[in-house]
Amino acid sequence: MNKKDFLNKVSFLENNIASNIYDKIILAKKINKVICTGEFYTPKTWKTIESLSEELGINIYSYGIFEDAERKVIAFSNDHVYCYPVTLIRVNGKSKFNNLRHKDYLGSLMALGVKREKFGDLILSNDGCYVAVQEEIVDYIKMNLVSIGKTHCTIDVLDIYSSEIPKYDFQKIIVNVSSLRIDCVVSTLCNISRSKAEELVKQGKVLVDYSEDFRKNKILNSDTIITVRGYGKFKIVEEVGWTNSGKIKILVKKFI
Incomplete structure (x- = not known):
């Protein structure tokens, strides 16, 4: 994948940040050593870049120390990565x-x-x-x-391998939604009307993996983090079935 195509794939990033990441990828391939980013990135960034591993022709890993870490550094290597800076x-x-x-x-x-x-x-x-x-x-x-x-x-x-490392405190809940559209899910999670949920999305008060998304019809996938300002933060874990009335049952972790 050339640089232009890479920049298009991560167009949500500032150009200088995306360019710097691409240069690290090329360097890792050239010198055959592990190269890590010097910054932590939010899920939208590390998930997107991880998904480009095959096209870029290099292994891509992310790490944030904590279990269920949201912000992670990204590492590029032709082999495995055993430690991170x-x-x-x-x-x-x-x-x-x-x-x-x-x-x-x-x-x-x-x-x-x-x-x-x-x-x-x-x-x-x-x-x-x-x-x-x-x-x-x-x-x-x-x-x-x-x-x-x-x-x-x-x-x-x-020590990053210490048993003292805490974990996120979640409340696991199962909710029933008629659709995985963001307005529908937010309405159910926050116990507000669909129109109120749409309004929050339009106002940029709903973040998907820490990025604003103004599309009320956006479909949410598993492992997505939703932050609703004034209401809380939630992680969509997975679909777990259907109700008799045809609604989708989803497992959600609510951050406490």
Whole structure:
């Protein structure tokens, strides 16, 4: 696949980002070594690029440390990939007075002047926040991240194979939908009218794999993450059957 065709396949990405990824692919093929991206990407990006493996003539892998990780680095190799340039840190920010949330930790990390793509997923657990980060910025974070808001914090670097690594907390539910159209699924998941769901889609308040999609008739596939602003985040796992009335039964994980 030439560069022009690749850029067309990933046209949802900024041109310089897509071009940089393609150059890494070509380099991996040329020197016959593992080449990884220096950033974490959202599902739409790594899923799309993984699907191009055969056309590009190289193995493509993605990794985000956590089970069910959403943001992942992408690796290109003619062989297998045994390690990735990523590290897991634990930000300890326990406070009797402040209930620290995901946005508090992310905001403090971003305030260090590091772009979002250098961080993977953040999972809150055990009075702290576990963060997947690019290896190259770990020392910088340890030196400069001293507080989350007004709460003092400390940093621990963990083994990525540690049993301490938390998992996402999901509520598994089965819902019945008349169609896998995004407006229909959102209506059911959020317990709102179909017209209200359509309105949310049109307003860009519904993200599919972290990207806006304004098509109310978009069909959702398994393993798709839907974020509905003001209502929550959901992962479509799979179709599990049909009801007697002809509706589709789908298994959904609701992020807690």
